[in-house]
Amino acid sequence: MKHTIAVLVENEFGVLSRVVGLFSGRGFNIDSLTVAPTNDEALSRITLVTRGDEQIIEQITKQLNKLIDVIKVIDFEAENAIEREMVLVKVAAEDQSRAEVLRIADIFRAKVIDVTPKSYTLEATGTPAKVGAMIELLRPLGLKELVSTGPVVIGRGAKGWKG
């Protein structure tokens, strides 16, 4: 099962390697990882996507909580959270496929951020499912390069961090 976990940590050197080291040292997977400071500059927020059965996810959250620099861990449930990621994708676009790329971009409300005679580069944001669907439609046209932020997640309404 895929889980999106948010980890609030002290914004200090070495903290990220503690988190990442925990995953590699115990054989847990990281599918994606984002990290940046929060509204409180002393804190950083890591959003990571991992997978495992209930027992593994429980160990992951407990082990994360055990790290001294980790202040809070939330394993978000889909219904209580909003998840978004951004992708930049460079697609081959020549002749008749140029119009098709633009059509797909339009459907998914993606922006064209670079154009050359042979390619378009698109910027798209949305849920991982939506972004994934767009990528799958673009793939047959010739994906040249794909870069993703990985998901970030925030709780709905009162869900999430307190204070």
Add this chain to the structure above:
Amino acid sequence: MKMNGARILLECLKREGVDTIFGYPGGTVINLYDELFSFKEIRHILPRHEQAGVHAADGYARATGKVGVAIATSGPGATNTITGIATAYMDSIPMVIITGQVPTALIGNDAFQEADIIGITRPCTKHNFLVKDVKDLATIMKKAFYIARTGRPGPVVVDLPKDVQVAQTEFKYPETVEIRGYKPTVEGHPKQIEKAVAMIMQAKKPVLYVGGGVILGNASAELVALAKRLAIPVTTTLMGLGSFPENDPLSLGLLGMHGTYYANMAVSNCDMLIAIGARFDDRVTGKIASFAPHAKIVHVDVDPTSIKKNVRVDLPIVGDVRDVLTKMLKIADEIGPDAEGCRQAVATWSAEIDEWKEKHPMSYKQTTSTIKPQYVIQRLRALSDPDAIVATDVGQHQMWTAQFFGFTAPRTLLSSGGLGTMGFGLPAAMGAQAGFPERQVMVICGDGGFQMNMQELATIVQNRLNVKIVILNNNFLGMVRQWQELFFDKRYSSTCMELPIDFIKLAEAFGATGLQATKVDEVDDVIKKGFSIKGPVLMEFKVAREEKVLPMVPAGASLTEMVLAS
């Protein structure tokens, strides 16, 4: 008052109540050692290798319950501490290890004797700190000691660059410490504790399974009281030995791979397993699927990650074991008459256990001439002080000590359980002796492990640490040999220590006394003489070479599939 970083460090140690440290000087700690030269409040002991220095601080911590402190220089000095740190980490021993580091401006430049010790020790410390500014030093030291000794204890590394030791600042030691991300749960949840006691009261076949957490948490008295109140038999892990007196009728001794027949049978047949400060290690459980198959499991531990890590748990309680045991005892007392009922209910269970005890007691075959290692262990117990401290190395002798010594008090067995570090015993005993100069301290080791840190004979003699060194010499790396005999068709690949060493001469070369026994009837004389000589003594016992540690549960088998002593 303004002071340099080196002096501030020593002042911090003093304020944390540190009286003894183990350390090895070098280029990046030379400023610290210069301050130490005139700092008389702390006793500094110079080991002959940094690894041994850390093991000594570890032995000191295990025996005294205080935080052990070790110092090493940067680069090779720091990397030599790793095995010691990892050993302490696996057994949750409170320690602060101070390493020198190259000046901050050179960090990352591949400077002379530079190693990224913060990176290297990250997975084997509870936490670590690089001090970049002398103004942070006092706060970091306060945090380091606080983290090391609270919650589930563990080693903390403080990496101190040379320029930070020289830089000056105003010294003020913080009174309190606040770490947002570190709030260990001390008090067990009252409802959970109530539920646990109710479950235990209903059990017909309860067993207490006790680990090192009870010793680390100083909860032996509470454990003994609860076990006796409810008449629950107690089995301990290697790390838990001493938490419950083995001469008590309720004691089942050690469980697991080399546990007693009756402990393993009791765990395999119980209907209620109460795990206290233990972590269901693979050496304890054997095959997980058939571990305590009929039991409801209550698990008390200060570390939430230990709970449900390996084994399903019916009722978890996160908290300090002493706090939880005290509350359990109080509830049991309040219930009063029902507690009597509970004792009655387990009477048939005790009878069942007694049958197992009778059927397969711990035993070995005594001979008339060749010395059996188990016999030496029994004679050491009989002829040593009741409060003697025993350090062991790792291997067969360690298991024989665990099986046959009969520990009755906490903090009297110092052994590397989790990491299984050969070479641990001698320096650990040295550290314990430094903590208790008047108590009898011995190390029981094999000829293999002894040779891994035998240079510490020099430290022992130089510092008048009167450690009694017992070598059970079989000229083999015995535990591996035993596995080769049982599972590899007696192909003794690299386990025969072919060179016969004259350990007597070796002891004498360092200025210690060497004694030797080669026959059964010499054993008592050597032990008596060894204990009566003031000063360090090495006692070598030439033991039966191919004796096996039994019972044995083969790796991955169920606890009931024991190979028993014939």
